[in-house]
Amino acid sequence: xxxxxxxxxxxxxxxxxxxxxxxxxxxxxxxxxxxxxxxxxxxxxxxxxxxxxxxxxxxxxxxxxxxxxxxxxxxxxxxxxxxxxxxxxxxxxxxxxxxxxxxxxxxxxxxxxxxxxxxxxxxxxxxxxxxxxxxxxxxxxxxxxxxxxxxxxxxxxxxxxxxxxxxxxxxxxxxxxxxxxxxxxxxxxxxxxxxxxxxxxxxxxxxxxxxxxxxxxxxxxxxxxxxxxxxxxxxxxxxxxxxxxxxxxxxxxxxxxx
DNA sequence: ATAAAGTCCTGAAAGC
DNA sequence: TGCTTTCAGGACTTTA
Numbered sequence: 001x002x003x004x005x006x007x008x009x010x011x012x013x014x015x016x017x018x019x020x021x022x023x024x025x026x027x028x029x030x031x032x033x034x035x036x037x038x039x040x041x042x043x044x045x046x047x048x049x050x051x052x053x054x055x056x057x058x059x060x061x062x063x064x065x066x067x068x069x070x071x072x073x074x075x076x077x078x079x080x081x082x083x084x085x086x087x088x089x090x091x092x093x094x095x096x097x098x099x100x101x102x103x104x105x106x107x108x109x110x111x112x113x114x115x116x117x118x119x120x121x122x123x124x125x126x127x128x129x130x131x132x133x134x135x136x137x138x139x140x141x142x143x144x145x146x147x148x149x150x151x152x153x154x155x156x157x158x159x160x161x162x163x164x165x166x167x168x169x170x171x172x173x174x175x176x177x178x179x180x181x182x183x184x185x186x187x188x189x190x191x192x193x194x195x196x197x198x199x200x201x202x203x204x205x206x207x208x209x210x211x212x213x214x215x216x217x218x219x220x221x222x223x224x225x226x227x228x229x230x231x232x233x234x235x236x237x238x239x240x241x242x243x244x245x246x247x248x249x250x251x252x253x254x255x256x257x258x
Numbered sequence: 259a260t261a262a263a264g265t266c267c268t269g270a271a272a273g274c
Numbered sequence: 275t276g277c278t279t280t281c282a283g284g285a286c287t288t289t290a
Binding site for chain 1: 261262263264265272273
């Protein structure tokens with residue numbers, strides 16, 4: 001689930017919590033902690049006030065009032081919820097922060113592929129230096145430069161977080177379909193006009209998805225068709241192709257994406 | 259049993 | 275030839 005738009009939604013969840021104080025930290029499953037023990041997390045985090053949360057790609061950074069930053073990654077199944085402390089825990093609530101004793105912030109994740117860490121400034125820098133510019137704000141010239149430096153398929157390049165940060169499997173397929181670009185096209189042989197289309201499609205898809213807090217499962221989008229038993233292109237009605245690229249299921253329309 | 263929207267690591271292949 | 279980049283596959287994890 002979590003690609004850039006979902007993580008942006010989680011950032012809003014935190015933003016809506018304002019500058020509340022973390023009054024309690026409960027680690028329900030220490031398996032999600034990366035490089036920090038439950039004991040140290042509680043010791044460092046409790047009593048701290050939340051700063052303004054920010055996002056880069058699929059990473060969410062939550063500053064805690066002058067101490068290390070709480071860093072979330074949501075893997076394939078993670079999410080962040082804010083509710084009343086009285087709300088019973090869900091099955092996969094792994095970490096629960098109580099805010100001002102009146103709100104409960106819950107990091108939920110079925111599979112523990114990624115997790116939560118406590119990162120000082122240099123650790124945050126180490127995360128950021130592995131990431132390309134954020135997909136939501138990258139300019140067309142920079143996108144073109146970074147993609148055209150790649151030898152492999154354009155989808156592989158879009159998926160690579162060190163090239164552009166934030167796009168996942170669903171978004172890449174959606175964007176390529178809108179840009180009339182076949183996923184296996186070598187990135188360096190994508191022409192200027194197609195890069196223009198790609199950048200425009202990326203902006204439109206991302207802005208709509210960010211508003212929705214997810215890649216919306218609309219029938220008019222490619223994404224809305226991929227679970228169909230015999231998926232057809234929303235634009236031309238022909239059967240969609242499905243294959244594997246960069247280790248991921250890839251769906252495209254061979255007619256619209258030559 | 260298979261596959262799933264995440265990343266990381268490895269070894270091999272490809273490109274310059 | 276040798277270095278770097280890219281790819282494919284597996285690992286991690288849990289459940290439908």
